[in-house]
Amino acid sequence: MDRLLQDLLKGDTRALSRVITRVENRSADSLDILRQLFRHTGKSQIIGVTGSPGSGKSTLVDRLAAEFRKKNNTVGIIAVDPSSPFTGGAILGDRIRMQTLGVDPGVYIRSMATRGHLGGLAAATADVAAVLEAAGKDPVLIETVGVGQDEIDIVRLAEISIVVLVPGMGDDIQALKAGIMEIGDIFVINKCDRPGVEKMERAILGLLSLGHRADGWQPPIVKTTATKGEGVAELLEAIDRYYVFFRNSISRSRKKQEAERQRLINLLEERLVNTAVEQIFPDGELNDLVSAIAERRQDPYSVVEQIIRSLRFQRLNIS
Ligand SMILES: Nc1nc2c(ncn2[C@@H]2O[C@H](COP(=O)(O)OP(=O)(O)OP(=O)(O)O)[C@@H](O)[C@H]2O)c(=O)[nH]1
Ligand SMILES: [Mg+2]
Numbered sequence: 001m002d003r004l005l006q007d008l009l010k011g012d013t014r015a016l017s018r019v020i021t022r023v024e025n026r027s028a029d030s031l032d033i034l035r036q037l038f039r040h041t042g043k044s045q046i047i048g049v050t051g052s053p054g055s056g057k058s059t060l061v062d063r064l065a066a067e068f069r070k071k072n073n074t075v076g077i078i079a080v081d082p083s084s085p086f087t088g089g090a091i092l093g094d095r096i097r098m099q100t101l102g103v104d105p106g107v108y109i110r111s112m113a114t115r116g117h118l119g120g121l122a123a124a125t126a127d128v129a130a131v132l133e134a135a136g137k138d139p140v141l142i143e144t145v146g147v148g149q150d151e152i153d154i155v156r157l158a159e160i161s162i163v164v165l166v167p168g169m170g171d172d173i174q175a176l177k178a179g180i181m182e183i184g185d186i187f188v189i190n191k192c193d194r195p196g197v198e199k200m201e202r203a204i205l206g207l208l209s210l211g212h213r214a215d216g217w218q219p220p221i222v223k224t225t226a227t228k229g230e231g232v233a234e235l236l237e238a239i240d241r242y243y244v245f246f247r248n249s250i251s252r253s254r255k256k257q258e259a260e261r262q263r264l265i266n267l268l269e270e271r272l273v274n275t276a277v278e279q280i281f282p283d284g285e286l287n288d289l290v291s292a293i294a295e296r297r298q299d300p301y302s303v304v305e306q307i308i309r310s311l312r313f314q315r316l317n318i319s
Contacts, residue, residue: 001036009040011074011136013108020110023127034127037134044076044138046129047239048155050145050183051164056190057143059226060164060235065107067236068139074106076137078128080121080144080154081111108137122153123266129157155183157259159252160242162235164188165204167196181207184219186238192223192231215251217242280307 007015023030049057049064058079065075110132112125125142132140142158144151155161163184187208189200204221213219220238224231246252277286292298 005033005036008037008131008135013105016108016131016135020128020131023131024112024124030127034130037130040134041130042133044133044140045160045239045243046133046140046142046158048158048161049141049143049164050151050155050161051188051190052166052169053145055164055166056224056226057145057164060188060190060224060232061141061143063226063229063232064235065141067232069104069106073139074137075108076129076132076135076140077107077109078125078132078140078142079109079111080125080142080151081113108132108135122157123263123270125154126157126263126266152183156262159255159259160185160239162186162188162239164190165200166191167194167200169200185217185242186235187219187221188224188231188235189221190224190226193225193228197223215246215249217245276307276311280310 004015004018008019019033021027023033047064049061051057061077061079065077068075110128112121112128129140129142142154144154161183163181163186165187167189187204189197189204201221201223208219220241222231222235222238224235226232281289289298289303293300293303
């Protein structure tokens with residue numbers, strides 16, 4: 001193992017930054033890096049924090065990280081930047097860093113842009129989380145804006161998902177039902193210094209009462225005012241309760257299996273498609289085929305069939 005990775009495993013911040021950049025850019029050696037780091041992963045708490053824009057996720061993550069630091073954990077934060085025009089180009093990670101954490105070397109913050117990841121943002125986020133784990137960060141907090149499929153896929157990576165809501169959006173909550181309501185293991189009502197907290201709580205309880213989870217976990221509702229740090233210790237307690245509840249449980253191992261399956265399939269898709277395209281259409285013939293399909297001279301079903309036949313798959317013996 002080369003020096004860079006050795007330094008990373010010791011928690012060296014510069015090595016960490018360099019490795020993450022390589023992994024994020026899918027540089028030539030990134031797969032080799034991830035392969036070597038893999039056995040140093042799988043132990044950290046991966047905590048997803050999602051919610052609508054401006055609900056206070058970054059502020060909360062900042063406070064939560066500070067709370068974890070009191071227990072001497074070193075913390076990794078991935079802020080998935082929605083690249084929205086509303087953020088005015090401010091990098092979320094920077095915004096977090098400027099608050100309570102200051103220049104604490106025990107917290108490592110990385111922003112990731114939403115666009116332009118080969119193989120998808122969820123896969124790239126999982127790889128960066130793995131690198132942070134290998135560098136000893138525990139927990140790894142992942143902040144996303146819970147709107148698109150990408151973000152929901154990211155949340156699925158996490159072992160525990162915190163959904164951040166704010167008072168005053170009681171009527172909008174119905175719209176969230178299909179998406180983030182279902183993935184929330186803990187609900188936070190942030191900005192409890194504002195009116196409408198009880199109404200919001202009733203709305204969440206109402207939605208939660210519509211269905212019950214197969215694993216028996218009842219998602220708690222934690223009230224916070226992140227800007228004042230209020231309720232953050234309670235949030236940490238709720239997280240701990242979750243882990244105690246699921247330690248050694250069947251649904252936990254099932255969830256982990258499901259996450260690993262998803263990960264393997266994502267990786268396989270990325271590699272298969274790229275390899276096939278490079279080897280079957282080395283000179284960009286894919287575009288000609290696309291035109292032929294658009295003009296209805298070819299159909300995509302036959303094309304895919306031909307491609308599959310040209311790849312000689314064979315049974316793999318796993319030892
Ligand atoms: N009144 C009040 N304001 C808050 C609270 N928490 C956060 N804010 C403010 O809400 C604004 C947005 O906070 P952020 O932490 O950046 O929210 P975010 O969800 O990370 O925002 P995006 O990442 O842009 O979606 C900031 O001005 C915060 O100071 C709170 O508990 N009460
Ligand atoms: Mg934010």
